[in-house]
Amino acid sequence: MTILAERPFEARTDRTLAMLRESGQLKHLQTIEGPMGATVRLRGHGEVACFCSNNYLGLADHPEVVEAGIAGLRRYGAGTASVRFICGTFECHESLERRIAEFYGCEAAYTFTSCWNANEAIFPTLCEPGDLIISDELNHASIIDGIRLAAVIKKGCHKGVFRHSDVADLRAKLAAARANPEVTGAIWVVTDGVFSMEGDIGDLPALRAACDEFGALLVVDDSHGTGVMGRTGRGTHEHWGMAGTAVDYFTGTLGKALGGAAGGYVVGSRKAVDLLVQRGRPTLFSNALPATVACSAEKAIEVLMREPQRVQRLRDNVAYARRVIREAGFEVLESPTAICPIIVHDTAKAIAMSRRLLELGVFVIGFGFPVVPEGHARLRCQVSAAHERSHLDAFGAALRQLRREFP
Numbered sequence: 538m539t540i541l542a543e544r545p546f547e548a549r550t551d552r553t554l555a556m557l558r559e560s561g562q563l564k565h566l567q568t569i570e571g572p573m574g575a576t577v578r579l580r581g582h583g584e585v586a587c588f589c590s591n592n593y594l595g596l597a598d599h600p601e602v603v604e605a606g607i608a609g610l611r612r613y614g615a616g617t618a619s620v621r622f623i624c625g626t627f628e629c630h631e632s633l634e635r636r637i638a639e640f641y642g643c644e645a646a647y648t649f650t651s652c653w654n655a656n657e658a659i660f661p662t663l664c665e666p667g668d669l670i671i672s673d674e675l676n677h678a679s680i681i682d683g684i685r686l687a688a689v690i691k692k693g694c695h696k697g698v699f700r701h702s703d704v705a706d707l708r709a710k711l712a713a714a715r716a717n718p719e720v721t722g723a724i725w726v727v728t729d730g731v732f733s734m735e736g737d738i739g740d741l742p743a744l745r746a747a748c749d750e751f752g753a754l755l756v757v758d759d760s761h762g763t764g765v766m767g768r769t770g771r772g773t774h775e776h777w778g779m780a781g782t783a784v785d786y787f788t789g790t791l792g793k794a795l796g797g798a799a800g801g802y803v804v805g806s807r808k809a810v811d812l813l814v815q816r817g818r819p820t821l822f823s824n825a826l827p828a829t830v831a832c833s834a835e836k837a838i839e840v841l842m843r844e845p846q847r848v849q850r851l852r853d854n855v856a857y858a859r860r861v862i863r864e865a866g867f868e869v870l871e872s873p874t875a876i877c878p879i880i881v882h883d884t885a886k887a888i889a890m891s892r893r894l895l896e897l898g899v900f901v902i903g904f905g906f907p908v909v910p911e912g913h914a915r916l917r918c919q920v921s922a923a924h925e926r927s928h929l930d931a932f933g934a935a936l937r938q939l940r941r942e943f944p
Contacts, residue, residue: 561885562905567895572598573797575923582895586928588918589902590797593765593875594847595923596837597797606798609832617825622814625825633826633835637802640771640838642781645810647817648826652760652790652801654819656683659756659788659803660725662817666693667722669714671753673739675701675732680758684727695720701732704743711751723754730759730773731766734909734917736876738762741777741784754785760801764794765875770841770848776873791830796837798830851875851922854929858920861933866940869918877918881943887914890943897935 557563568580575595577587596602609629619625630648637646649655656679660670664687672684684696697714699707707726714720726748728739741757748755759772767775774784781787786809791800803813813820841847855875862869867879881887884905891903894916905914918932 585900591793593794605836606829606833610829613828629831633831645807646804647810649801653679655788655801658817658819660687669695669720670725671697673728727756730762736872756786758788760790769845791834796834800826865936875920879916884914899935
């Protein structure tokens with residue numbers, strides 16, 4: 538009789554899941570049984586105040602955004618059934634891309650099914666051997682993976698990291714790059730506009746100055762800044778008083794403030810967009826953005842451009858939320874963004890606190906490793922323009938109870 542040896546994958550997966558379960562770090566998916574809003578109907582918990590969504594402007598269930606998606610579904614059908622260059626480019630894609638470019642004040646934009654795809658496309662497509670990409674150490678995982686992919690696909694494309702928001706360290710890296718005979722092509726500097734776990738922002742004027750000094754290109758992923766930062770919600774560059782053209786390339790998402798559905802984009806020069814159309818693997822080998830999402834996202838941008846007061850309402854809610862967090866006895870990382878992290882260090886503690894908040898009617902997620910480094914677990918509280926004062930007060934009351942139970 539042949540005895541099959543234990544297969545390595547199953548054994549190690551069982552060990553990993555058991556460790557997560559025993560240490561209290563196992564993540565549990567929560568199911569929402571209705572639209573995303575200031576409150577959500579959560580399976581097994583009923584109606585709870587939602588403070589963990591990226592629905593920053595409250596547009597995910599906006600009637601006009603919903604109706605635009607329905608109209609797009611009726612006009613264009615359920616999906617494109619094709620990649621863009623074959624027969625998957627519809628009128629709604631062109632219209633949305635014109636709207637995005639107008640919103641940023643740039644030449645052109647091109648959409649993908651997610652910002653992850655956009656970040657997978659921009660560097661492997663636009664970079665060549667001899668180029669160097671220098672990334673902030675706390676950039677989003679999609680940026681990191683996009684850079685890694687570029688280094689694999691374009692042999693001889695170099696990568697580097699500068700300390701988080703440390704422009705002096707970046708300048709040192711840029712100076713070294715200019716003296717490095719292996720760096721023969723373009724130098725790219727990439728940063729998040731708003732860092733999703735810390736809630737702080739990139740110093741875009743200082744980064745721009747450093748790039749200009751050393752002849753580098755600046756790329757900003759403003760997924761958490763678009764719709765949030767600046768007087769009219771244009772993004773982190775507007776917060777700093779910069780025009781959209783002061784940044785060479787943006788990447789961003791339609792899955793947060795701009796309707797909250799899905800999709801991502803690259804914004805910049807027409808020639809770069811043309812090259813993405815010709816050579817970008819995520820668009821050459823994957824279906825186009827569903828038409829219903831393109832239509833709803835364009836309507837969301839239209840609403841934002843028409844109603845910039847939503848941005849001020851969000852700003853007011855953020856200030857109030859930060860106050861109630863401090864009054865409850867917790868420290869919150871300071872920033873002008875809608876992300877309010879409460880650092881609790883231990884992953885199991887963050888998950889336990891999140892579970893208790895849910896019992897108190899407030900939906901906040903605890904983040905730990907590998908989403909953030911070991912020892913930096915946190916409750917990431919996120920604020921929306923859709924929140925009423927009553928939601929924010931309920932949030933504060935739940936935090937005060939949590940402080941009593943988790944000294």
